[in-house]
Amino acid sequence: MKVLITGANTGIGFATAEQLVKQGQHVILACRNPQKAQVAQEKLRKLDQAQVDLVSLDLNSLEQTRKAADQIADQYGNLDVLINNAGLFAKTKQLTADGFEQQFGVNYLGHFLLTQKLLPVLEKAPKARIVHLASIAHWAGSIKPNKFRAEGFYNPLFYYGQSKLANLLFSNALAEKMANSTITNNALHPGGVASDIYRDLPKPVYEVMKLGLVPTSVPAKLITQMATGDEWAKRNGEYVSAHMPDWKSPHAKNQQLARDLYTQSMDLVEKYL
Ligand SMILES: NC(=O)c1ccc[n+]([C@@H]2O[C@H](COP(=O)([O-])OP(=O)(O)OC[C@H]3O[C@@H](n4cnc5c(N)ncnc54)[C@H](OP(=O)(O)O)[C@@H]3O)[C@@H](O)[C@H]2O)c1
Numbered sequence: 001m002k003v004l005i006t007g008a009n010t011g012i013g014f015a016t017a018e019q020l021v022k023q024g025q026h027v028i029l030a031c032r033n034p035q036k037a038q039v040a041q042e043k044l045r046k047l048d049q050a051q052v053d054l055v056s057l058d059l060n061s062l063e064q065t066r067k068a069a070d071q072i073a074d075q076y077g078n079l080d081v082l083i084n085n086a087g088l089f090a091k092t093k094q095l096t097a098d099g100f101e102q103q104f105g106v107n108y109l110g111h112f113l114l115t116q117k118l119l120p121v122l123e124k125a126p127k128a129r130i131v132h133l134a135s136i137a138h139w140a141g142s143i144k145p146n147k148f149r150a151e152g153f154y155n156p157l158f159y160y161g162q163s164k165l166a167n168l169l170f171s172n173a174l175a176e177k178m179a180n181s182t183i184t185n186n187a188l189h190p191g192g193v194a195s196d197i198y199r200d201l202p203k204p205v206y207e208v209m210k211l212g213l214v215p216t217s218v219p220a221k222l223i224t225q226m227a228t229g230d231e232w233a234k235r236n237g238e239y240v241s242a243h244m245p246d247w248k249s250p251h252a253k254n255q256q257l258a259r260d261l262y263t264q265s266m267d268l269v270e271k272y273l
Helices: 011-023 034-045 062-076 102-123 136-140 156-177 203-210 218-228 255-272
Strands: 002-006 028-033 051-057 079-082 127-134 185-190 239-241
Touching: 002 011, 002 102, 011 028, 011 034, 028 034, 028 062, 034 051, 034 079, 034 239, 051 062, 062 102, 062 255, 079 102, 079 218, 102 127, 102 156, 102 185, 102 255, 127 156, 127 218, 136 156, 156 185, 156 255, 185 218
Parallel strands: 002 028, 002 079, 028 051, 079 127, 127 185, 185 239
Antiparallel strands: none
C-alpha cells in the first residue's frame, strides 16, 4: 500500500511511519523541513527494505500545499492512505502566508486543501482511507468564522481547540459525503503524547506533564490499524482515542456545523483547487 503521512519527520507521524515501514508499506513522508525529513528517511530505511520517499509540504501556505498535492498526483498516480497528521500548538498569535490564524491554517485548512486535491488520487486506489488527527482539545474550541484570521484577543487554547474541532468535523463531513464511495474517513485523539508539540511549554511544566503522557508508539499503533488493518476496512465517520476518553463535544456531534464548515472551507481554498 502507498501511505502518505504529513509531518512524518518526528513525533506521532514518525512513529507511525516506523510501524508502517515494518509492515512493508510504501511510505511517503510529506514534510516542511528537508534536512529533518532526510534524517527521518535514513532512519526508516534502516528498519526494512520498504520504499520510503520524501515530498516537500508546507501547510503554512495554500500555494505551497497546492504545488505539493500536484506533485504527489503526478508522481504517484494513486494513493491508498492519507494520514493528516502534521500540526502545531502556537502559544502566540501568528498568521499563515495567507493570513489565517496559524493553527487553523496549518492544522486544518492546509489539510483541507491537500485532501481535496488528493481525493481523485485516492479514488484511483481500490479502497482508500483517510485518517485525521483530531484531539480531545476539540472540546476547548468552537467554529467562529470571524476568528479564522485571529481577529481580537488571542487565546491559544481556543485556537488550538478550534483547529482540532475543524479536523474532526472535516472527517465527519467527508465521511457523509463519501459514504457511497471507495474512500473512508475516520478521526482520532492520539492521547496525551510525549512529543515536540509541547516545545513551547516552560520546561518545569513539561517535566510534570510528561508523567501523564504516553510514548508516540501508542497512537502510532492505533493509526497503523486505522490505516491498514482489516478491522478498519469498513469503518467510516468514527472518532476513537488511543488512551483517553473518546467523548465528542456537542459541536463535534453537530453534522450541520460540519457541513457548514465544509462549504466555508471550499470558499476559502477555491482559487487553489
Ligand atoms: N502530542 C499530543 O499530546 C497530541 C495530542 C492530541 C493531538 N495531537 C495531534 O497529533 C498530531 C501530531 O503531533 P505530534 O505530537 O507528533 O507533534 P510534533 O512532534 O510537534 O510533530 C508535528 C509535525 O508536524 C509538522 N509541521 C508543523 N507545521 C507544519 C507545516 N507548516 N507544514 C508541514 N508540516 C508541519 C512538524 O514539522 P517540524 O518538525 O518541521 O516542526 C512535525 O513533523 C498533530 O496534529 C497534533 O495536533 C497531539
